Amino acid sequence: MATLSSFAPLAILSLVLVISAIVFEAEARPRTFFVFGDSLVDNGNNNYLATTARADAPPYGIDYPPSHRPTGRFSNGYNIPDLISQRLGAEATLPYLSPELRGNKLLVGANFASAGIGILNDTGIQFINVIRMYRQLQYFKEYQNRVRAIIGASQTKSLVNQALVLITVGGNDFVNNYFLVPNSARSRQYPLPQYVKYLISEYQKLLQKLYDLGARRVLVTGTGPLGCVPSELAQRGRNGQCATELQQAAELFNPQLEQMLLQLNRKIGKDTFIAANTGKMHNNFVTNPQQFGFITSQIACCGQGPYNGLGLCTPLSNLCPNRDQYAFWDAFHPSEKANRLIVEEIMSGFKIYMNPMNLSTILALDAITT
Numbered sequence: 386m387a388t389l390s391s392f393a394p395l396a397i398l399s400l401v402l403v404i405s406a407i408v409f410e411a412e413a414r415p416r417t418f419f420v421f422g423d424s425l426v427d428n429g430n431n432n433y434l435a436t437t438a439r440a441d442a443p444p445y446g447i448d449y450p451p452s453h454r455p456t457g458r459f460s461n462g463y464n465i466p467d468l469i470s471q472r473l474g475a476e477a478t479l480p481y482l483s484p485e486l487r488g489n490k491l492l493v494g495a496n497f498a499s500a501g502i503g504i505l506n507d508t509g510i511q512f513i514n515v516i517r518m519y520r521q522l523q524y525f526k527e528y529q530n531r532v533r534a535i536i537g538a539s540q541t542k543s544l545v546n547q548a549l550v551l552i553t554v555g556g557n558d559f560v561n562n563y564f565l566v567p568n569s570a571r572s573r574q575y576p577l578p579q580y581v582k583y584l585i586s587e588y589q590k591l592l593q594k595l596y597d598l599g600a601r602r603v604l605v606t607g608t609g610p611l612g613c614v615p616s617e618l619a620q621r622g623r624n625g626q627c628a629t630e631l632q633q634a635a636e637l638f639n640p641q642l643e644q645m646l647l648q649l650n651r652k653i654g655k656d657t658f659i660a661a662n663t664g665k666m667h668n669n670f671v672t673n674p675q676q677f678g679f680i681t682s683q684i685a686c687c688g689q690g691p692y693n694g695l696g697l698c699t700p701l702s703n704l705c706p707n708r709d710q711y712a713f714w715d716a717f718h719p720s721e722k723a724n725r726l727i728v729e730e731i732m733s734g735f736k737i738y739m740n741p742m743n744l745s746t747i748l749a750l751d752a753i754t755t
């Protein structure tokens with residue numbers, strides 16, 4: 386009798402301790418993060434695929450700590466998802482195809498992005514085996530099944546609903562499709578304005594699917610200044626002027642994307658989709674590189690030919706000594722320094738950059754409401 390009555394409060398106490406430990410653990414875990422899209426946000430999925438679209442040789446990763454080795458990221462160091470993970474207090478998202486992504490690592494999130502892909506299935510066909518958008522979404526579903534087996538259905542649902550999502554796609558639908566070759570199939574099918582409308586309507590379907598799969602906070606970036614990247618300056622630009630047709634493409638695409646996102650939010654009744662105007666952020670250092678500490682926004686750090694813009698960045702390419710002085714790491718992709726500036730704007734930029742709100746506002750709001 387005596388043993389029982391003294392045991393009961395102890396049992397209750399330890400139950401309380403266990404429960405609060407579980408709650409504490411759930412609260413202490415940084416926000417889960419999912420990434421979808423193309424090479425701007427790929428953390429290394431393509432290293433597991435038979436494709437030419439990969440960043441698996443030096444000097445890629447030359448500033449990536451601690452190894453300073455290539456990881457599959459198209460950057461000298463961190464890319465945009467890495468820097469967002471850091472702001473969340475989380476480890477970097479593992480590529481979905483990485484064998485290390487199992488057990489508790491799954492709760493950090495996952496990176497489904499794949500270099501070379503676009504909104505359309507026929508974008509990047511020359512790269513053969515890449516993870517196209519519809520397949521990234523299938524993997525997201527598969528991911529949720531795997532997590533369900535670990536933490537159960539209702540916990541999985543809230544993990545996904547409370548996660549932050551980043552999606553970056555669309556640039557390749559111009560560079561590696563419409564404008565890839567003169568008289569491309571898509572350019573014969575559509576004049577540019579109609580092509581952009583078609584892209585936006587297909588993108589909307591993908592975002593609706595992402596919502597249906599449980600995503601509730603989604604950062605959607607527009608395309609950068611496509612005509613001003615070193616590759617286009619080398620191939621199409623006249624005397625260092627940005628290539629006009631690609632600039633026109635970005636100028637048509639970005640505002641329509643933003644409108645489409647706001648329209649989706651109205652339909653949903655919540656600010657699920659956040660437009661990140663990375664094009665405008667990038668344009669700032671294209672027009673005034675010195676203001677941001679760059680010596681150039683025209684010449685890539687790694688490459689060859691005019692503006693170091695021809696071919697790939699390889700061990701044989703020219704390589705700049707100080708990567709922080711270059712807005713572009715290779716012929717297409719921003720340097721880590723440029724990525725840092727972009728993520729600063731994503732965190733705390735005004736409404737012209739982040740519509741309807743920036744990431745610090747999102748984090749503050751969601752901390753109150755969940």
Ligand SMILES: *[C@@H]1O[C@H](CO)[C@@H](O)[C@H](O)[C@H]1NC(C)=O
Pocket residue numbers: 504505506519587
């Ligand atoms: C892309 O391909 C998948 C699989 O074949 C298909 O389900 C999807 O509708 C296609 N998307 C577009 C935009 O054609």
Ligand SMILES: *[C@@H]1O[C@H](CO)[C@@H](O)[C@H](O)[C@H]1NC(C)=O
Pocket residue numbers: 732733734735736741742743745746
């Ligand atoms: C963006 O974030 C900062 C905090 O870093 C905040 O002061 C500012 O008002 C925010 N701007 C908008 C438009 O949400």
